[in-house]
């Protein structure tokens with residue numbers, strides 16, 4: 928039996944959500960109500976603002 932492969936640990940996994948492209952932050956949307964400073968929480972099928980409860984459903 929082969930031993931399970933150890934997955935490479937990523938040093939800063941939490942930052943993989945935020946892909947920097949120049950000055951723009953991609954992938955995480957910002958809240959249209961709260962402004963560009965407020966990022967929306969990304970869920971499986973929707974994004975959600977914890978500040979004003981704004982919810983936007985993702986299209987697949």
Ligand SMILES: [Zn+2]
Nearest residue numbers: 958961976979
């Ligand atoms: Zn908001």
